[in-house]
Amino acid sequence: MDDEGTVSLALFSGTDDKLQASAVLTVGAAAMGRTVNVFLQYWALDAFRADRVLKDHGVSPEAGEEGLRAMQDQGKPHWSDLYRQAKDLGEVHIYACADSLEMFGITKDDLDPMVDGVWGVASFFAEATGPVTFI
Amino acid sequence: MTTAAEVTRSIDARGMPCPGPLMSLIGAIREGTVGDVIEVLSSDEGSKTDIPAWLNKAGHELIEVVPEDGYSRFVIRKVR
Numbered sequence: 001m002d003d004e005g006t007v008s009l010a011l012f013s014g015t016d017d018k019l020q021a022s023a024v025l026t027v028g029a030a031a032m033g034r035t036v037n038v039f040l041q042y043w044a045l046d047a048f049r050a051d052r053v054l055k056d057h058g059v060s061p062e063a064g065e066e067g068l069r070a071m072q073d074q075g076k077p078h079w080s081d082l083y084r085q086a087k088d089l090g091e092v093h094i095y096a097c098a099d100s101l102e103m104f105g106i107t108k109d110d111l112d113p114m115v116d117g118v119w120g121v122a123s124f125f126a127e128a129t130g131p132v133t134f135i
Numbered sequence: 136m137t138t139a140a141e142v143t144r145s146i147d148a149r150g151m152p153c154p155g156p157l158m159s160l161i162g163a164i165r166e167g168t169v170g171d172v173i174e175v176l177s178s179d180e181g182s183k184t185d186i187p188a189w190l191n192k193a194g195h196e197l198i199e200v201v202p203e204d205g206y207s208r209f210v211i212r213k214v215r
Binding site for chain 1: 152153154155157158161185188189192193
């Protein structure tokens with residue numbers, strides 16, 4: 001399939017609803033033949049720690065009880081599974097923000113293996129040929 | 136004209152939320168051989184636009200979309 005431009009996602013939030021939405025975007029983009037670069041900062045990076053991926057990361061405040069229930073009832077695969085599917089499907093690269101890693105005092109070895117490497121912010125923009133989506 | 140008898144694989148993705156039905160179809164296309172006719176049953180509203188969009192992009196044929204009671208039946212031919 002033709003590559004019609006790189007999708008650049010900067011993930012900041014580490015709540016399960018936003019990670020889920022970002023994973024759906026990534027799967028869709030990968031299915032449509034787009035290269036996706038995902039840059040993990042702050043709480044999103046924390047959520048990708050190998051020992052924390054599957055823990056409960058909560059949801060955004062606007063979800064409320066009703067929103068949380070609706071999300072759980074929908075029965076989507078976990079966001080980490082969707083990211084793995086996306087990687088299997090196409091060109092999806094996931095990078096940890098070097099600065100956020102340092103903030104947490106962790107290394108790439110502490111992260112889930114689906115994270116491909118560590119990038120400084122300039123490296124992310126070096127590859128981001130179009131707009132950046134911040135989630 | 137394609138009849139039900141020609142369907143080589145049927146995927147019942149009813150009840151699966153987006154992007155489940157599309158992912159199931161992509162998996163079946165990957166595993167299949169050229170000429171396979173794959174039927175996907177989906178109750179996900181997004182499938183109505185997503186499956187045709189993906190087929191157009193990936194270069195496979197949408198033979199027909201049949202509205203059923205509470206779901207749609209997509210019939211697809213693997214072209215390449």
